[in-house]
Amino acid sequence: MELVQIVIANLVLILKHLEKQKNPILMMKNVSKIFSGINSLVVFLLNSNQELFGCGDNEHSKVGLGESRKEIEIQKLTQIQNIPKGKIIDIKCGIDHSIMLIENENENENPKRKLYSCGYCNVNGLGKNENTYEFTEIKSYLFKNDNILEISCGYEHTLILTSNSKLIGFGYNSFGQLGIGNTKSQLIPIQIELPKLRFNENISNYHISCGNEKSFLYYSSLSFSNLEEDLINLFERKEFCDISFKTKNGEKIEAHKLILKYRLNQNENQIEKLQEIISKKSIKESNQIFEMIYSNRIINPKLYSEIKEIINLNEKIEETMKRIYLNENENENEKDFIIERKEKQYKFPKLILIMRSELYRGMFLSVTNDTSNKVKDYSELSNESFQIFEYWIYSNQIKNDIQITQEIIDEIERGIDYFQLNQTYPNLFDLLINKFNNQNQN
Template identity: 80%
Template sequence: MLVEFQAKRRLYSCGHNKYNGLGIFDEDTYEFTEIKPSLFENDDILDFSVGFDHTLILTSNSKLIGFGDNTYGQLGNGITEAQLIPIQIELPKLRFNENISNYHVFCGYFKSFLYFPPSSSNLEEDLIKLFRRKEFCDISFKTENGEIIEAHKLILKYRLNQNQNENEKLQEIISKKSIKESNQIFEMIYSNNPKINPKLYFEIKEIINSNEKIEETMKRIYLNENENDFIIERKEKQYKFPKLILIMRSELYRGMFLSVTNDKSNKVTDYSELSNKSFQLLEYWIYSNQIKDEIQITQEIIDEIKIGIDYFQLNQTNPNLFDLLINKFDNQNQNQNQNQNQIQNQNQNQNQKKRKEKCLIF
């Protein structure tokens, strides 16, 4: 069996080494020398940046390493003393430092930045990311070499045809594939994207519900309370969600559920400033990326939703929820104005008709 070797990223430096900004414990050097601080000898390097005489390195083990000049506190360790020996810097209270690979570091002249780009708003991409998170996998398949590949039973249930034997058929296909091909198969099932590997997609197309959109899948989960494993209590009403869906849609819950230290209970009393109508609107949008038709949009709802989007840190799509609400609100007002004009015209016509009738009588 061939084992794929994953080489670690290496970082080399050379040049002026004041305050050990090169991280190599040496004088100025004219040749590239590998930086090997013991603080991250077992980690992979995700990102790094160099300032005037200081350096920051982000590692795969959720570590931020810094060294060099610190006259203006540019290392972010709370003091202003130069750090000749690389130190681990305490990260700020980031929302999701377990996903440190999403962050980037930038060093300026005497300043530094830690940047977190927005999460993907593409539901297919989010599903594939979840597929790779083992802590949420609850069903296993064996590849041709006996390797175990794990998946999400809930997502498979709603992506495969509704037949009890579909998982068995999937296992039969996976048992003849390599680990790489198996991963591609699951990515195609989750995203319904045959372009990943058209040949493999042809083999699984009979068991996959290929005509169903991801949003329709989410709405079906929404209607099936048996699959919901997290409760949000608001006043005297309960709202049930699958944790997987909340992870995809809300950065607040992504941080809550994927955090090592946070409470992982299945119930939380949550934001009470939202009216039930606004919360129902958010609930439906979380699953479907659509606004519930029967809810009449008011300015109060728009104001509440704006607060709710920020509070729950909802991942936005294009167009985003707030824009959709504004458009629907404008259309409603326009339709109401048109209806009022029609009623006024009808009343005017009726009044004119009555006046004519009176004139004829006299």
């Protein structure tokens, strides 16, 4: 969604090699989109006139400014020239390469999307066997007649998903992250065999997500929003449902017990009362009841009058999620996933993580059925920064007693990229900047 006439007044460029600057703050008006990528030290900003600007680590020319601009650091927002004509759909960045997806709106037939890349070829996800100093087209017979739906970049590899149900990849593969059955790196695009999809759905409902040395293909028709929208969308997800209700006609409705437990005032008797109410309702009425429970909205006043005794619509979703977080001992058995750090292990319910992090959504909903319940955290966040992330992922809030420093902001910016939280709302980075500014004004 384009955001017209927005002034980015406090976008801090968190790049290690630019930290020596006294005040690394970017100022730009009419920002439409911001692009970066996992472990990337490059940021791209697109304005409402489809003009592209970039800055950051330009080693191997991955900012795409051309052969004449080989500075290792581009310290100011610089307009990128010679961009192919068309609408910029997406830009993803690895450690030494950048990939751009452009849609040509001038063709007579349906809009056609093409891929462009710049940076260092070696074993990286550049899609060609030579270094490229500005964005040039990646050509391959594999997607010549396909429309590209989505792109994703890892540390040094790239994946592409096309409208003809093709998964295509290239780049570094020493850990098998391309999924081609071996560990041989690929300089040019290669088709990857798709596993049997779990759902009879259109390929457009599938998504790809690249981590450092992992890749995920997963089903998701959702987009991140605020916690209220996350919860109502979660009701449609069946992967982690663990309780069933039957309507008066015997239809089965599945739900998430963890969410019901807290939305129904943590009372098992309330779940029994809900079972009794649902058993007398049609499937349509039952869905409306659950939508009210999950969304905190009165959708059907008549039905609400029957359930208002067992739910508390006065409590905000943020408060519900905070109760889940704070009742640490009580919900210990419901925390079924561990993020392992150097000094400590952090336990989360998988249900919460798929709501809030694209990285973990890809992991848990991958068609490869990754059943692991533990992962190491390579984000290099300090414990203090990780606890900010942990609290926010439940509540959309930052604790009042937290003192925000420039170091924490730097770490959280990298953590947002690592955990792929860029689509969540409100944005954790924006909240931190606002709190940081308020603290400095006092």
